Amino acid sequence: MDVDLVERAQRGDKLAFSLLAGAIADRFLAVARRILRDQDLAEDATQQALLAIWQNLPQLRDPGRFEAWSYRLLVHACYTEGRKERRWIPNLRLLPVEESAATDDLSSVVDREQLERGFRRLSIDHRAVVVLYHYLDKPLDEIASILEIPVGTAHSRLHHAMRGLRAALEADLRPTAREAS
Amino acid sequence: MSQERDVTRLVRSWIREDQHESADRILGMVLDRLDTTPQRRSWWPGRRSNRMNTYAKLIVAAAAVLVVAFAGFQLLPRSGGVGGEPTIAQSPSPTLLASGNFHLKGAAVELDATRDGSDVTGVMTVDDSGPHFTADLECTRTTPGGMIIIGGVARDSTSDYAPDGTRVAITLKPGSPMTGTFHFENPDPPAATCLEFIESVTDAMQAPVQDPIEGNIELRP
Numbered sequence: 001m002d003v004d005l006v007e008r009a010q011r012g013d014k015l016a017f018s019l020l021a022g023a024i025a026d027r028f029l030a031v032a033r034r035i036l037r038d039q040d041l042a043e044d045a046t047q048q049a050l051l052a053i054w055q056n057l058p059q060l061r062d063p064g065r066f067e068a069w070s071y072r073l074l075v076h077a078c079y080t081e082g083r084k085e086r087r088w089i090p091n092l093r094l095l096p097v098e099e100s101a102a103t104d105d106l107s108s109v110v111d112r113e114q115l116e117r118g119f120r121r122l123s124i125d126h127r128a129v130v131v132l133y134h135y136l137d138k139p140l141d142e143i144a145s146i147l148e149i150p151v152g153t154a155h156s157r158l159h160h161a162m163r164g165l166r167a168a169l170e171a172d173l174r175p176t177a178r179e180a181s
Numbered sequence: 182m183s184q185e186r187d188v189t190r191l192v193r194s195w196i197r198e199d200q201h202e203s204a205d206r207i208l209g210m211v212l213d214r215l216d217t218t219p220q221r222r223s224w225w226p227g228r229r230s231n232r233m234n235t236y237a238k239l240i241v242a243a244a245a246v247l248v249v250a251f252a253g254f255q256l257l258p259r260s261g262g263v264g265g266e267p268t269i270a271q272s273p274s275p276t277l278l279a280s281g282n283f284h285l286k287g288a289a290v291e292l293d294a295t296r297d298g299s300d301v302t303g304v305m306t307v308d309d310s311g312p313h314f315t316a317d318l319e320c321t322r323t324t325p326g327g328m329i330i331i332g333g334v335a336r337d338s339t340s341d342y343a344p345d346g347t348r349v350a351i352t353l354k355p356g357s358p359m360t361g362t363f364h365f366e367n368p369d370p371p372a373a374t375c376l377e378f379i380e381s382v383t384d385a386m387q388a389p390v391q392d393p394i395e396g397n398i399e400l401r402p
Contacts, residue, residue: 014215021211025204034196043207050211051218058220061287115195134193148393166188 006063009054017057021050028074032081034131037120041081048081049074071146075128082124111169118168126161133158275302276401278321279331279353283396285361292351292398294318294331299376301331305351307343307363314338316349320375324382328354329402330364332379347371348378352391353400360391 001023008016028049032042052073060069119127128147132138138146144154278296282289287309294303301318316333323329332350335343343349348366353359364382372378 012220014212017215018208018212021208025208025211029202029204029207030200033200033202039202043204046204047207047211050208051214054211054215055218055221111191112195115192130192131196134189135196162188162192165192169188169191 001066003063003066006057006060006066010057010060010063012058017054021053024070025050028070031071031074031131031135032078034135035075035078035124035127036081037116045074045077045081049077052077068142068146071132072148075124075147078128079124114168114171115165118165121168122161122164126157126164129154129157130161130165277399278303278402279329279398279400281396281398281400283394283398285351285394286363286392290351290396292331294321296321301333305331305333307340309340312338312340312342314340314343314345314349316343320379322376322379323402326354327402328352329400330379330382332375334375348375350379350382352382353394353398354391355400355402358393358395359398359400361394362391 001020005016005020009020025046029042029046032045032049033039036042036045049070053070056073060066119130122130125147129143132143132146133140140154140158141151144151147154149157275295275297278294278301280293282291284290289308289310291306292303294301294305299320299322301321303318305316305318307314307316314335315337316335318331318333320333321329321331330350330352332348335347335349336345338345342365348371350364351361352364353361364379366372366378372381
C-alpha cells in the first residue's frame, strides 16, 4: 500500500482516500462476504469499515501498518454485523455459488453445503481466522496482529475451526460409510 | 494425515470460490458521506523536539504525587477523638472508580478517580515524553457495551489536542486485556457540560480505536 497515499488521507485529502478505498473495497467486500456468508451484511460491514478507516486514519501512528489496521476495522465491522445476523437469522439467504468455478476442487454440492453449514456454526472469531488464513493467505503471526490476539490463540482458533469443518464434512460421510458396509 | 490435507484442500477450494462482485456501489456511498463524516483527531500530533528535561519531569512527577497524596488525604476518615461527632452518612458515598499507573497509546498515564454517582473527583496526568496534560476529572458514565468513560477538563497542557480548558476523556473497557483510548473535545461546538461531552462517546465509535492498557489499573465500574 502506498504510504504517501495513506499519509495524505490522514491529513484529510479526500482524493487520496478515494484512491486508497478504491484499491481495497473489492477485497474488503470479498472478505466480509466470506466471514458473514450474507451479501447484505457484507455490504454493510464493508461500508462501515471504509467509513471507520476515514474517521480514524489520523489516529494511525504508523502508516506502514495501514493494511493490518484496516483489516482490523473490517473484522470489527463484521463482528457488529454478525450480531445482527443472530437476530435476523431467519431472513438469511445463502450466497449464490458459481458452479463452474467450484467443480474442479470440491467433490460435490453436498461437500459445499456441509462446509457452509459447518462454517455458519462457527463464531465470527473463528470464521475470521479461517478467512484470513485460507483466503488471504495471511500467516498466523500477522493474523494475530490484525485481530490483536496472541499467536497461540490465532493458532487454536484455526485448529478449532478446521476441526469443526472436518466434523461437518464427516457428518456427511458417515451415513455413506454405513450404507457401504 | 492425507485426510487432514484433503479437508484443508476442500476448505481452501470452497472459500476461494469465485464470486465476482464489484464494491463500486458501496464505495460511491462511502465517498458521498465523507463531507458529513469528520475525521477524528489523532492522539498526539507527533513527538516534539523540545522534550522535557529530567528536571521538569521530576517536577511533574512530584506534582502528580502531591495531587494524589492530597486526594488520598481528603478521603481519609476524619476522627473527632473519643466520642467525636458522628459521621454523616451520605448516599451514595464516594467510591473508587479507577486508579493506576499505566501506558496507553504510548503515553504514561496516572489516573485517580473517585465517583459519587455520575460525579467524579480526581486527576489524570498524561505524558507522552513530550506533549502532556493534566485533567481535573468531573464526570463518568458506563455505556451499554460496558465501556467506562471518565471526562474532565485539561490544564497545564502542552498538547495541541488538549489545550487548557478543553474537555478530555479516557475510555476504559474491562476485559483481558483491558483496553482504552483518549477522546478530545471538538471545539466546534464545545460541549456545554462534562456529561454532554461524554454522552457523545459511543461504543461503536470507540471500539475500533481501543488499545490494550499496559501497567496497573484498578477499575470499579
